[in-house]
Each structure stands twice: as structure tokens, then as C-alpha cells.
Amino acid sequence: xxxxxxxxxxAVSPGERVTISCRASESVSTLMHWYQQKPGQQPTLLIxxxxxxxxxxxARFSGSxxxxxFTLTIDPVEADDTATYYCQQSWNDPLTxxxxxxxxxx
Amino acid sequence: xxxxxxxGPGLVQPSQTLSLTCTVxxxxxxxxxxxxxxxxPGKGLEWMGRMRYNxxxxxxxxxxxxxxxxxxxxxNQVFLKMNSLQTDDTGTYYCxxxxxxxxxxxxxxxxxxxxx
Numbered sequence: 001x002x003x004x005x006x007x008x009x010x011a012v013s014p015g016e017r018v019t020i021s022c023r024a025s026e027s028v029s030t031l032m033h034w035y036q037q038k039p040g041q042q043p044t045l046l047i048x049x050x051x052x053x054x055x056x057x058x059a060r061f062s063g064s065x066x067x068x069x070f071t072l073t074i075d076p077v078e079a080d081d082t083a084t085y086y087c088q089q090s091w092n093d094p095l096t097x098x099x100x101x102x103x104x105x106x
Numbered sequence: 107x108x109x110x111x112x113x114g115p116g117l118v119q120p121s122q123t124l125s126l127t128c129t130v131x132x133x134x135x136x137x138x139x140x141x142x143x144x145x146x147p148g149k150g151l152e153w154m155g156r157m158r159y160n161x162x163x164x165x166x167x168x169x170x171x172x173x174x175x176x177x178x179x180x181x182n183q184v185f186l187k188m189n190s191l192q193t194d195d196t197g198t199y200y201c202x203x204x205x206x207x208x209x210x211x212x213x214x215x216x217x218x219x220x221x222x
Contacts, residue, residue, distance in 0.1 A: 001166065001167045001168075031207055033206070033208040035151075037151075042200070042212055042214075042215065043151060043209075043212070045208065045209075045210060048205075048206040048208055048210075049206055049207075052206070084150075086150065086151055088151075088153070088208060088209070090204075090207040090208050093164045094153060094155065094156070094164050094165060094166050094167065095141070095153045095156070095208075096153055096166075097143075097150060097151040097152065097153055098150075099150050100150045100151070
């Protein structure tokens, strides 16, 4: 199965720019998606197909990448962005999620 | 509108079989794929498997030997069965429907505890 590797945690201050990375063990083309999950809540889709902003998601969020290296950028970060962020690939079967990056806002 | 709802027992004994049902509305199972995703308490998301619109299935390799996904299109239901449950199978189980090839629509989830 395709393994997606994410950094476990990041801490940034409000107003800063943060990049969350996701590296795939094999190419996933542009079939990479990003989810945000706040404590006690379901995951919500932020970015689909690597760079497409889901409807209703603030334009502070953006995604980029193709092949094996992908990035979720939040600029500027707000206090409400405290959450765990997961990448997911859907190019290779079975689908897989990354282990998540916990974002702390200082 | 698209809706999915999971149902099943909240408590399962170790070594027993988990049976969950996902009842959908607002779309046809013969047109869209339905997935199962789970999340142990305090841990990450795990994609479990998929029932494709054409009846084909695919599974997470780590679960493949224990997991079966089936459906009844006449009842708009997708079923998950997983045997030999252990305590680390405790978690919230979601069924989802795809869009843009990802898990776009989510059910509310059902909490399953594996305990004697």
C-alpha cells in the first residue's frame, strides 16, 4: 500500500505562514487530498486533487504538488486553525491516509 | 441530499465479528462508490475498504484477511463485516461516499468498543 509520511507536529504563531508536507512512497499523480480534523469533530475536506480548494474553505488554505511530494499551506494562520491535518491519496488502490500533522497555534 | 448513516452494535466481544450497516439516501449505489474509514480514539484515520459502484471491492492490505464489504442495492445499504476483533479495533467507524475520488460525504460515525 502507498505510505504517506507527514511530520507529527508543528507550532506556529498567528499571522505566520505554515507549510505541512506529505510525501508518498510512490507516485500518486495529483490524486492527493487534505483534511482538517478538530478535536471531537469529523474530518472536513480542505483541498482535493492536490490544489483545488473545497467550497466554503477560506482562501488562506492552498495545496500544491504532484507525484510524491505535496504541501498544504496556510497563510496567514489563525488561532482557529488548531487541528490535525491529514493527507490522503486516491491514485493507488487501496486508498491511504497519512498519520496526520498536529498544528498548534502558539 | 446525500446522506449516509452507520448502524451497528456499540459493544463487541474480543474474537467476535463486527457487523455494521451503512444506509444511504440521495444517490444510487450503482452510480457511486462507498468507503469505510475508521479512527481509534486519539489516533489517526484509517481507510478500510471500498464498495465500488459496479460491485467490486478493495481493501486495506492490513485488514484484508478479516474484512468483507458487501451491499444490497434494493435496500440502499452497504455492509461491513470484520472478524477476529481485538481491543485495538475499538474506534469510530464511518461510511463515506466519494467525490473527486476522495471521501467527500461522511456519515455521522458509529462508536464501536471491543471489550469483554
